[in-house]
Amino acid sequence: MGRPPCCDKVGVKKGPWTPEEDIILVSYIQENGPGNWRAVPINTGLMRCSKSCRLRWTNYLRPGIRRGNxxxxxxxxxxxxxxxxxxxxxxIASYLPQRTDNDIKNYWNTHLKKKLKKQQAMGAIFAPPPPPPSSSAETACSSSSYASSMDNISRLLDGFMKSSPPTATDVKPNIAVVSDPFMSFDRMSGTGAGLAFISGVPQQQQQQPALMGGMSYDDEATGQQQQLHHQLPLCSIEKWLLDEAAEQVADLMDLSDGGCSSLPLL
DNA sequence: AAGTGTTCCAACCGCTCCTTC
DNA sequence: CGAAGGAGCGGTTGGAACACT
Known part of the structure; x- marks a missing residue:
């Protein structure tokens, strides 16, 4: 059809996002929720195309994402x-709701591909994932080794206030989360990728039969409840997934000893 | 210390899918 | 039913950071 790319317009800014832009975007989404990306640059005055806004949100600013190793x-x-x-x-990212597809893709391309190649060269099969740490180990890891985007945003705001903008690589774990009246993500429930991921299922997956309905991520405080909630839905998804690919999976199922127990506690 | 090579990741691009009219 | 437009996905790239000589 030859529809012109959305970013062809003159005056559309490209390249790295500034903290100011991040704040504008986050504040807009906080108010209106994610989705209707077309309207975002128009309503915010950001000189970015809608795609760029969506990408920035889903890959960096969205609450609940982990960054780091x-x-x-x-x-x-x-x-x-x-x-x-x-x-x-x-x-794949839907099974790791705290990771973005971009992150996973990058990690695969930069680390895992090489790792696998190496291991295959050595005639070894990639080691199956160890069972999820019963609780404290992984939890501790999650809470201390990664910066959630809440941290990111807090830091962003913090950095912005101090006029020393943080960069993406600047974001480090163990940043004390400043109390952040700015961030109540209630509005973000119910629409858009953010919610979909937070609830453990990306929008695409929501078309699949195994879907749970009506889960919502009300606020940070419900995180632990969410973890419990995620277990069942993910089991369903995995079941669907594995049913689909039952044949190929047979020899891989040893990775999933105990069925859902091999999945991360999401 | 400077130059060069390598790694890594944020962001862009182009395509497809989905929805609306 | 088909065209148009918006959203999402996967591949790719630019450039900063890091490692090595």
Whole structure:
């Protein structure tokens, strides 16, 4: 059809986002919720195309995302799912709701591919993911080794206030989260990728039969409840997934000893 | 210390899918 | 039913950071 790309327009800014732009975007989404990306640059005055806004939100600013090193367990999940699904990063990301598809894709391309190649060269099969740490280990890891985007945003705001803008690589774990009246993500429930991921299922996956309905992520305080909630839905999804690919999976199922127990506690 | 090579990741691009009219 | 437009996905790239000589 030859529809012109949305970013062709003159005056559309490209390249790295500034903290100011991040704040504008976050504040807009906080008020209106994610979705209707077309309207975002118009309503915010950001000189960015809608795609760029969506990408920035889903890959960086969205609440609940982790940044930083992948755990061995996560690596195993990714390798396992990649073998099942191929390069369907969004689908893979749905099993690691705190990771973005872009992050997973990057990690695969930069680390795992090489790692696998190496291991295959050595005639070894990639080690199955260790069982998810019963509680404290992984939890501690999650809370201290990664900066959630809440941290990111807090830091962003903090940095902005101090006029020393943080960069993406600047974001470090263990940043004390400043109390942040700015961030109540209630509005973000119910629409858009953010919610979909937070509730453990990306929008695409929501078309699949195994879907839970009506889960919502009301606020940070419900995080632990969410973890409990995620277990059941993910079991369903995995069941669906594995049913679909039952044949190929047979030899891989040893990765999932105990069925859902091999999945991360999301 | 300077130059060069390598790694990594944020962001862009182009395509497809989905929804609306 | 088909065209148009918006959203999402996967591949790719630019450039900063890091490692090595």
């Amino acid at each position: 992948f755990t061995t367990h996560e690596e195993g999940i990714i390798v396992h799912l990649q073998s099942l699904l191929g390069n369907r990063w969004a689908a």
